[in-house]
Amino acid sequence: MAQGHQASGIQAGRLAASDIAENFADLHPAYETHEAMVAADRCYFCHDAPCMTACPTSIDIPQFIREIQGGHPESAARTILDQNILGGMCARVCPTETLCEQVCVREVAEGKPVEIGRLQRYATDALMACGVHPFDRAEPTGKRIAVVGAGPAGLSAAHRLAMLGHDVELFEGQPKAGGLNEFGIAAYKSTNDFAAAEVDWLLQIGGITVTYGKTLGGDLNLEQLKSDYDAVFLSIGLGGVNALRAEGEDLAGVADAVDFIAKLRQSDDLSTLPVGRDVVVIGGGMTAVDAAVQSKLLGAENVTIAYRRDQSAMGASRFEQDLAATKGVKLMFNVMPKAVLGTNSAEEVELERTEIKEGRVTGTGETLRLKADQVFKAIGQTLEGQPEAVELSGGKIKVDAQGKTSVSGVWAGGDCASGGEDLTVTAVAEGRDAAMDIHQSLMG
Amino acid sequence: MADLTTEFLGIKSPNPFWLASAPPTDKEYNVRRAFEAGWGGVVWKTLGSEGPPVVNVNGPRYGAIWGADRRLLGLNNIELITDRSLETNLEEITRVKKDYPDRAVIVSIMVPCEEQAWKDILPRVEATGADGIELNFGCPHGMAERGMGSAVGQVPEYIQMVTEWCKQYYSKPVIVKLTPNITDIRYPARAAKTGGADAVSLINTINSITSVNLDSMAPEPTIGGKGTHGGYCGPAVKPIALNMVAEIARCPQTHGMPISAIGGVTTWKDAAEFIAMGAGNVQVCTAAMTYGFKVVQEMITGLSAWMDEKGHSSIQDFMGSAVPNVTDWQYLDLNYVTKAKISQDDCIKCGRCFAACEDTSHQAIEMSEDRVFTVKDDECVACNLCVNVCPIEGCITMEEVPAGEIDLRTGEVVSADHGDWTTHPNNPSVTAAE
Ligand SMILES: Cc1cc2nc3c(=O)[nH]c(=O)nc-3n(C[C@H](O)[C@H](O)[C@H](O)COP(=O)(O)OP(=O)(O)OC[C@H]3O[C@@H](n4cnc5c(N)ncnc54)[C@H](O)[C@@H]3O)c2cc1C
Ligand SMILES: Cc1cc2nc3c(=O)[nH]c(=O)nc-3n(C[C@H](O)[C@H](O)[C@H](O)COP(=O)(O)O)c2cc1C
Numbered sequence A: 001m002a003q004g005h006q007a008s009g010i011q012a013g014r015l016a017a018s019d020i021a022e023n024f025a026d027l028h029p030a031y032e033t034h035e036a037m038v039a040a041d042r043c044y045f046c047h048d049a050p051c052m053t054a055c056p057t058s059i060d061i062p063q064f065i066r067e068i069q070g071g072h073p074e075s076a077a078r079t080i081l082d083q084n085i086l087g088g089m090c091a092r093v094c095p096t097e098t099l100c101e102q103v104c105v106r107e108v109a110e111g112k113p114v115e116i117g118r119l120q121r122y123a124t125d126a127l128m129a130c131g132v133h134p135f136d137r138a139e140p141t142g143k144r145i146a147v148v149g150a151g152p153a154g155l156s157a158a159h160r161l162a163m164l165g166h167d168v169e170l171f172e173g174q175p176k177a178g179g180l181n182e183f184g185i186a187a188y189k190s191t192n193d194f195a196a197a198e199v200d201w202l203l204q205i206g207g208i209t210v211t212y213g214k215t216l217g218g219d220l221n222l223e224q225l226k227s228d229y230d231a232v233f234l235s236i237g238l239g240g241v242n243a244l245r246a247e248g249e250d251l252a253g254v255a256d257a258v259d260f261i262a263k264l265r266q267s268d269d270l271s272t273l274p275v276g277r278d279v280v281v282i283g284g285g286m287t288a289v290d291a292a293v294q295s296k297l298l299g300a301e302n303v304t305i306a307y308r309r310d311q312s313a314m315g316a317s318r319f320e321q322d323l324a325a326t327k328g329v330k331l332m333f334n335v336m337p338k339a340v341l342g343t344n345s346a347e348e349v350e351l352e353r354t355e356i357k358e359g360r361v362t363g364t365g366e367t368l369r370l371k372a373d374q375v376f377k378a379i380g381q382t383l384e385g386q387p388e389a390v391e392l393s394g395g396k397i398k399v400d401a402q403g404k405t406s407v408s409g410v411w412a413g414g415d416c417a418s419g420g421e422d423l424t425v426t427a428v429a430e431g432r433d434a435a436m437d438i439h440q441s442l443m444g
Numbered sequence B: 001m002a003d004l005t006t007e008f009l010g011i012k013s014p015n016p017f018w019l020a021s022a023p024p025t026d027k028e029y030n031v032r033r034a035f036e037a038g039w040g041g042v043v044w045k046t047l048g049s050e051g052p053p054v055v056n057v058n059g060p061r062y063g064a065i066w067g068a069d070r071r072l073l074g075l076n077n078i079e080l081i082t083d084r085s086l087e088t089n090l091e092e093i094t095r096v097k098k099d100y101p102d103r104a105v106i107v108s109i110m111v112p113c114e115e116q117a118w119k120d121i122l123p124r125v126e127a128t129g130a131d132g133i134e135l136n137f138g139c140p141h142g143m144a145e146r147g148m149g150s151a152v153g154q155v156p157e158y159i160q161m162v163t164e165w166c167k168q169y170y171s172k173p174v175i176v177k178l179t180p181n182i183t184d185i186r187y188p189a190r191a192a193k194t195g196g197a198d199a200v201s202l203i204n205t206i207n208s209i210t211s212v213n214l215d216s217m218a219p220e221p222t223i224g225g226k227g228t229h230g231g232y233c234g235p236a237v238k239p240i241a242l243n244m245v246a247e248i249a250r251c252p253q254t255h256g257m258p259i260s261a262i263g264g265v266t267t268w269k270d271a272a273e274f275i276a277m278g279a280g281n282v283q284v285c286t287a288a289m290t291y292g293f294k295v296v297q298e299m300i301t302g303l304s305a306w307m308d309e310k311g312h313s314s315i316q317d318f319m320g321s322a323v324p325n326v327t328d329w330q331y332l333d334l335n336y337v338t339k340a341k342i343s344q345d346d347c348i349k350c351g352r353c354f355a356a357c358e359d360t361s362h363q364a365i366e367m368s369e370d371r372v373f374t375v376k377d378d379e380c381v382a383c384n385l386c387v388n389v390c391p392i393e394g395c396i397t398m399e400e401v402p403a404g405e406i407d408l409r410t411g412e413v414v415s416a417d418h419g420d421w422t423t424h425p426n427n428p429s430v431t432a433a434e
């Protein structure tokens, strides 16, 4: 039987363990000190800097880069973490090419921005390597707050509330904290178990009790939380996934991209993780790209992303698309899935060409088939398990600019809440801002 | 290609780039390799009297200041003159000069301020066949405490006296190397001239402490917990050297005296500027110590490319061309009015000009909501700060307001006539004179 690359079906060990390790190494490796100094030196210290405005957490970027120049990466980290307590993860996962680095005046002038993300990582790594937590808690306020969901939004809110002197009870349905930092982000963006290390470091602030395996809608209900706590913050992310609604969706070999990624992220040994020979990913966002790229890195022979609109409409940034292309992923545009075909398990995907008619994706009738022993669905996550009492808007929990929901005493933020892009950094910003608003309303 | 051949005091060299007296010229091995790399001449590392040579520290000798990407901008040293025996050096000089007759070989000397000491050494130097001597009156550390180096260079009478001895006991050109560690460089230059020197060379290094180690609380370089001031050189000192060269070139008493310019020469452009400011050639130390002997190649190709562009066929063509344009502040035309202008096409919207002008100058730049920066002509005093802080060369320019137009800041018509401080109504001495 053919081995490695050429083995048919969903198989582990397509590549040697050493190749897999190399493939999953840091996408943007950490700077050496000298590299960091050279990179920092490129910052012009702009007046009212555009990068700072573009950052959803408004980190004072010129200031932290100047602190790196001055030889104090730890103070630089403090400047970052003041605004964004998950500055370490954000340095690794933020699509900087559409945020701070996109508006860097040197990107505009030369097409080569100051590498803000990597500098941020240099600073935060330096501080975390010291093993200290730079923030202290204020005098206890006697207030108790429930935070549901320990992803970026929940962690950010919990940290800020604890810092302000409140006691926080953090409920997490999974046995681990971190949310998609732990289960979703591409492995090559968060190496060496960084997500877990960051959570441990963050919790050093004190005053946060984490209870694992407790879900809202299961063991917890909103009414109870409201009566037991002075305020409630919901940060449950998007737990559901959209269905393909195509024939053959139930065949073996068809899976949710987020489940595949979660398994990959939790695997101790990637060389034992099975992947198809011919993989087709349906979707056009960051999840689609991550599932496709990581399939390729595990050794899948052919990986195709099939997206129903054109390239410019893709949710994944240009950088992510290019990353996929350089890793050998084929990007197909204007095709939608009609059916997954196969006897016992998936063998082929039938796609139909599309065009946009009056703003809607419409099939042209022309179809084609791709070999596919594994099919990943990455066509969007949906809100799941939210309490009935809260009003929704566009499929998410409706919140105002401060994160207040329609239910008094209940705030929400992150992917589960309306407003803002579904990004780690946005979740951090919303968690922090909701915490400030909770503090304000509790303390007057 | 332009001819870079230089004749300085009758000494011919294929180009105006000489290595200054320092570690690069410390021994035969280096000098041969320097000549092979293309250097036009060398000033041999300073020789001392017969007898046991000086000893250098055995700890670090250098300190430094860096710019971006650890580019070395300033170097500081506490090295002394040659620590090899006089005899060895003289033998090597003889051999090298014999093998490189087309290159300039100058011998730098520093012996005590006594006639006998000079009388002893000069015939031996003459016997090497070297083209001339340079009197090291500049070294600011170690030798000065022994009554030599800058201790002599700071007393014009000594300079004159020693120069006279040298002219008496040595037949070839005598160059006096000046120390910048003095208030007015024209005094030692005049003394050298009065003593009969054929030329001056400048600058030697500037007294400096580059940094303090904040752990050991000692200056760097630190030798066993202590440090001392050293001599500063490299790109950072060029503006200081350029001014001192200009002062000598335009002083009526020293004008026309040949100058070998030293201090921060790193590229062809620095050399061209020194030559335009009246130098007959340049000497280089730090650039060679930073990048190796090969740096001379860009100096050569760069200078000749520029000369071709400008239509100069020899160094002589532009030597001293900038000197007549150096004047005193009081003679600058106060009726020359310019305004800063920001090219919106080139602007990258960093806002540095705004921060600089708003916080520290004349509040003459406006910033719109969408980051468009424009100069307010009615506020701009034309200080040029915005031009200097702008990261994009050529984005902000100073535009002349032609005579006859109104300067929006003062509301006055710009005059076509020259008007300087000496005749300005606000000048009290003008009023007094009336
Ligand atoms: C595959 C993938 C890749 C991504 N890559 C990037 C990237 O590179 N860069 C980037 O900026 N963003 C990326 N994102 C988006 C980013 O991960 C999210 O925007 C971010 O994690 C949202 O944070 P959150 O706290 O709102 O939700 P989540 O991270 O989803 O956290 C929600 C938490 O709540 C818990 N929870 C859910 N329901 C309940 C309940 N009922 N009771 C108790 N706990 C519950 C969950 O277990 C989880 O821990 C990616 C997303 C995916 C899916
Ligand atoms: C390590 C070192 C040693 C030097 N030794 C001497 C010396 O022995 N005699 C001398 O006249 N100048 C000496 N100098 C000064 C140089 O000749 C030169 O004047 C000075 O460095 C300025 O030129 P630069 O900016 O090109 O380096 C020395 C400089 C350095 C860096």
Ligand code: SF4
Pocket: B339, B340, B356, B357, B361, B362, B363, B364, B365, B375, B376, B379, B380, B381, B382, B383, B384, B385, B386, B387
């Ligand atoms: S030249 Fe000076 S005063 Fe004029 S705009 Fe520039 S910084 Fe301001």
